[in-house]
Amino acid sequence: MDLTRLSAAEQLDALSRGKVSSRELTAAHLDRITRHPEYNAVVTVDAEAALEAAKEADRRRARGRGGTLLGLPITLKDSLETAGLRTTCGATDLARHIPDQDADAVARLRAAGAIVLGKTNTPAMCQDIQTGNELFGTTPNPHDSSRTAGGSSGGPAAAVAARLSPLDIGSDLAGSLRLPAHYCGVYSLRTSHGIVPTRGHIPRPPGWLTSSDMLTLGPLGRSAADLDLALDVLAGPPPEEAAAWRLRLPAPRHERLGEYRVGLWADDPYCRVDSATRALLDRVSRRLRDAGARVEATTRPVSMADSDQLFQSLMYASAAATAPAAAFAAEVEAAAKLPENDQSPNAFYLRSRTMRHRDWMLAHERRVRLRRQWADYFRDVDVLITPAAPTAAVPDQTGVPVPERYITVDGQRRGYWDQTTWLNLAGVAGLPAATVPLGKTSGGLPLSVQLIGPYLADRTVTHLAGLLSRV
Template structure:
């Protein structure tokens, strides 16, 4: 048996039954990583540390101390998450020698749960691209077609899980950085509800910062929705500073069976139209849900995608200015001051947002809170919303193409490179849990996912429906 092809839960069951040791599992994954350098997904391997942790896990099991949720399970983590004593670069040349003295809070939770850290997975510099290429480590290609991108910025994590280098990875998601690579590589992912997984220790905020973006979340990638749920049970909870008083108890799924669910379908939108294969997949998913007895609503729309995307871009660009050098920020302020006050075209969003006054940010945040209330009202009648994950399956890799010249093609139409994540950003803006679920393939054999969005803190409802949908489509 190829142990690396087992899901995370299956590997844990094998450990619990004594059918395999953690050292054997860890060795199998390390050997697979070494045999397949073409995937270029795991870019820093900690073989000695992983084998030592595996042996310690086996000793704990032998002594009857097997009470940790991930005891002995080999995992990887995105190279944007700090790991004590192990290089953490976030794909950036300036951090090539950065070796943290402390784990990110999420990594500490993995270790506390008994996970064995195999190494770190590739990401573009400072997580700032929709494909994964680093000056330190090169390109992570799509596992299904090396001419195409694995997505970004969690391309390394998605490719590692897809190619069985790791059963589970933890990455980050602001503008779809978890969900886009999962879609392109054909694996499951979860962007948890904002705030339930501590983010301290995540770069690109400079090493040592305690704060991060007000839309960033950390979440798991795996080969099943059940494995995402397992990871969520370990990762979710109050930050160390809040844990003396606060506890987190996520609600159980809203329903038990598929026919009980009320599902909204948002299959397409003129603001970010999808290609014919993606549209056909959404139609088929809607039919499958209807045939299974679920209540399916194809007509309601929770928000205006155009308005939501405009606000998302405003808040994202405002947040990204935190890491700018004083000199660079001063230049941006000078540029913004020269803009025509009457010019509100899309090209002015970036400079205006990067340099906005705090009062303007407060007004934008108030608009976001009103949108959150609008979404909450929508989920009074709908349990989960199903949307496309992206306009197309994995697009060609454009490493070497200047960013202004990059684009995607949707049914022959040239479109903005950044529209790859427009469907994903609608959940990021308003802090909602969102999962990607691989449920189809293109005629060329590329994976196609759908996105499932649920009410705030209804992460387990989203994952439960993802599990039911996967079973229905298999």
């Protein structure tokens, strides 16, 4: 048996039944990484330490000592700091950055017994939706090397899809987990905002204790069960608050597929999807109805246009925190000179980047009201299903300047950043959202749907993901 074909849940089951050792699993994945450099997904390998940790996991298991992930080999996005192991976030000025402390999430994974194989590729400072950088080059899509793996968690998604790792942990602000998972045909979970500590994630720069107020961490795997495994370990209060409270996420709202009340948002004039994506959503709708689920396809929780504009404004404002002082001063000066009637994208960007704190508080009030709209919607709907993106994986454009990049949707040229518009719905409201691979294009590229759930209903989202995948 090729052990790398097993999902993370299946590998843990084999470990618990004594069918395989952690050292065997770890060696199998390290061997595959070595034999397949063309995927360029795992950019820093920690083979010696991984094999030694696997040996210790086998000894612990033999003594009857456990751990939720004991002996499971995993990889980590190179934006998560790892003690004693290079963490670059794809940036040349961090090429020699070796942290002395694990990110909080990484510490939890190690405490649960996970074996860290190495780090996976990301665009420099996670600032692109395809994956390439000067340090390590480009990570192609494992299904078609001319296509992008997506970003910024392109390395994690490609590693899981190419069987270099059964499980990876990445980050998601503007779809950075979910877009690569969709393009590479693996499962991903953007966790409810605030339930997984983000300290030790770059960006912010090394040493910062805070991060973007829309950033979340979450898993990528080859099954919905893999997402649950990681969620069990990752979710909980940050270390400095753990003395006072615990997190107990609600159980799934229902047990059977036919009991679910599902919203379906298959297309929208603000961000049209292609014919293959619409056909997949139609097929999902039929399967749900056949199973007895109630499908609501007309009610919309929010305005996509208003939600997306708010998301972009808050994202630009948050990113300004780490701008060099001189560069930010120049942006403030440029924004002050803008004519009042200038509504161009550049003017929107500058005004958002340099907004006063009062303006940010007003924008945050709009965000909280948006969250209330979602909460009202989810009183009558358990999970909303949407496209993950307008299309399957698009051609890689690493060598093209960002302003010149674009995508094509049913023959029509569209903006490059339209790739994440559907994903931004959950991001601005801090909601849990999963991508679930449920189909393929005529050319064999993966197609996924996005599942969005109520705040803190992460287990409902992953449960429905598993039920959908089985039908």
